[in-house]
Amino acid sequence: MSVEFLWGDRARPTRGPKPTMSLESIADAAIVLADAEGLAALSMQRVAADLGFTKMSLYRYLPGKAELVALMVERAIGEPPELPASGWREGLVAWSELLFAAYLRHPWTVEATVGRRHLGPNELGWMECALARFGADSQLTGAERLDAIAVLAGHARMLAQQSAAQLGEAEMTRAMGEVMQVHGDRFPHLTAAMLQTAAEGGQNQAFTFGLHRILDGLETLLSRRS
Incomplete structure (x- = not known):
């Protein structure tokens, strides 16, 4: 399925009635629903009904639910953050805290950002933002840099999931x-x-404690190699 709608302007439908919705309004309505009831309650029919339209009308804008969820993630996590002009560790602390906050604002994103799915520029932009803090001359290999970001994101995801389950x-x-x-x-x-x-x-310090222990390990590894 095409994911062009995530990466640029999508041509407006040329057939049928004049468009009365936008991808943004559809995604925002779906986010409101998922925030309140979770992804399990999400369906094209339910979102269409909340907007006051028919289910088939949504298919003029999106191929299906998978694409809708991808668009929701893009809207929910937003554009990559502006990190403080500081060292790699301080930057990754800020990045992890902002990602954790995004997961807490929209708990369904924890489920929506695992497994095979459509990826948009915002989600990849967050990865680019974090990887840039290591710099081109990092002592870590490309695979290690990717793994480091995966571990940090996984830590934020796990604690956000626990919080969403009200198991603090x-x-x-x-x-x-x-x-x-x-x-x-x-x-x-x-x-x-x-x-x-x-x-x-x-x-209630599990996120901060775990985050800094992960970064301690990276710092030790970088010190050994330098």
């Missing part, structure tokens, strides 16, 4: 605490860690 660290801790009150003696190290966290704080 606080909720998990409460659920575990109820069990540990009865069976804590079977898990002494877990009990000790939970008690220390309760006394000293530090919970």
Whole structure:
């Protein structure tokens, strides 16, 4: 299927009534639906109904649901960010935080950006933006740079998915605490860690903690090679 509609102006339909919708309005209506009810609720018919049109009218603009989701991702994540003029580490921290925020704003994008799919300029632009922070003279190979970005994106995706499932660290801790009150003696190290966290704080830092440990590893690798 053609993905030209993601990469440039798509010719307006030449047959039938004069167009009364745009790709942007269709995608925005679909995003509102997915934000509220998730991708499972998304269908061409449902989006058309929300816009006040028939299902067949949408096919004059998009071939099908896969293309609609691709367009939604482009609109939801937006154009590549402007990163601070700083070193590679600071730039990748900012990039990861912005990507994480985008996933949190639109939880369905976690599901929509895995597997085989249509790719648009915004999604690839985010990758280009991150890879550019390593510079042309990076000590990492091309494959390693791509893997580094994949690990950072995967970290943001995993924590956003956990947040969307309302399984945050606080909720998990409460659920575990109820069990540990009865069976804590079977898990002494877990009990000790939970008690220390309760006394000293530090919970709900999984994204930041994991992000900086990933970057610590990259920094160590670059230091060894230089």
